[in-house]
Amino acid sequence: MNAPHPYAGAPAALATQHRKEEALAPALADAPGLRLTVPPGIDTDRLGTFTGEIERPAPPSQTALLKARLGIRASGIPRALASEGTFGPHPHAAFIPMGLEILAFVDDDLGIQITQQRVSDHTNFAHTTAARLDDDLDTFLKAARFPDHSLVVRPSTPDGDAPIHKGVRTREDLAATIASCAHRSADGLARLETDMRAGHNPTRMREIAVLARDLGHRLARRCPVCQAPGFGTVATEPGLPCATCRTPTDHTAAEIDGCARCPHRHTRPRSDGRTHADPRYCPCCNP
Ligand SMILES: [Zn+2]
Ligand SMILES: [Zn+2]
Structure with missing residues (x-):
């Protein structure tokens, strides 16, 4: 057992x-x-x-x-x-x-x-600039998945101590922060970025x-030799043969599982079952 x-x-x-x-x-x-x-x-x-x-x-x-x-x-x-x-x-x-x-x-x-x-x-990673919150921002806000996803608002050309408003997720807050950041910015624009912190995204x-x-x-998964947890794919080997002429290509031919602790390695065929590469990627058929 x-x-x-x-x-x-x-x-x-x-x-x-x-x-x-x-x-x-x-x-x-x-x-x-x-x-x-x-x-x-x-x-x-x-x-x-x-x-x-x-x-x-x-x-x-x-x-x-x-x-x-x-x-x-x-x-x-x-x-x-x-x-x-x-x-x-x-x-x-x-x-x-x-x-x-x-x-x-x-x-x-x-x-x-x-x-x-x-x-x-x-x-949803994206950014844009705006002078105010109006209809022109609708496309950006939709792509940014606002307000389910938060935004970061700051002046487009920041001075040293310009504020950065993070976690903006209401239209009221967005309108106010765009207005104040645009006002502080030399070009009159606020910069809007998607908030990439996990809890806001x-x-x-x-x-x-x-x-x-x-x-x-x-x-x-445990290593079959030393039983350490964490046995899994650590590298790949190129050389998948061309479907037409069998010349090795740059595509992955084999995957190598390795132990996180000991030197044990095991080479096996690709996990997706592909055995041949499209001739488009062959150095002979399509040089
Ligand atoms: Zn070929
Ligand atoms: Zn091991």
Whole structure:
């Protein structure tokens, strides 16, 4: 009989100020059974904010790991989770906004450190400028999913101590903040941005919940050699053969599962079952 999973019913700290436990706790309670607690008094914003008052010190996966370590220190629990998101234009189609969500998990007892990430165009990330709240803003407000999703309003050309209004979610508040920020701005415009903090952005909250399921399934899987939790995909191998001439292409031919603790690796065919690449991507058929 298998030994019980080490995370069944085990506590883990979640370093967040933005209600991310609503997205993360149910998923990780299902698999692998972690019980999340949010230690009070953690200032994750000191590792950077979306609105730029504090620059992020490191790449997002490193920032997420740093946040998780804050959670371990603040809680005294040897394992913790943290989430980090970053948003911007699609690298090949600048008019499509993309989101990258990262979850970091650290277990100092078992010596495990895992980051799981998800890239998606399910985001309302956008910004615009306006002199006042009128019908011209309707298209932007609809795309931003206001007022279910909050906005950030600030002067378009800020002076040093210009105010930043976060969490704006009523039309009255929006009209007032646009008017005051436009008044303060040298060009007479207010800048409106989607508020990307999870607690103000239900779309982002859903994306974090999907990623939490992925991480949960990965943590539930144990290494066949050392039994550590967190066995899952760590790399891919190119070389998927062309459907016409069998020449290896840049496309993924195999996925590699790896252990979060020991060097064990296992190479297997692609999980989507594809065995051949479209000749359009073949260096021989379509050089
Ligand atoms: Zn070919
Ligand atoms: Zn292992």
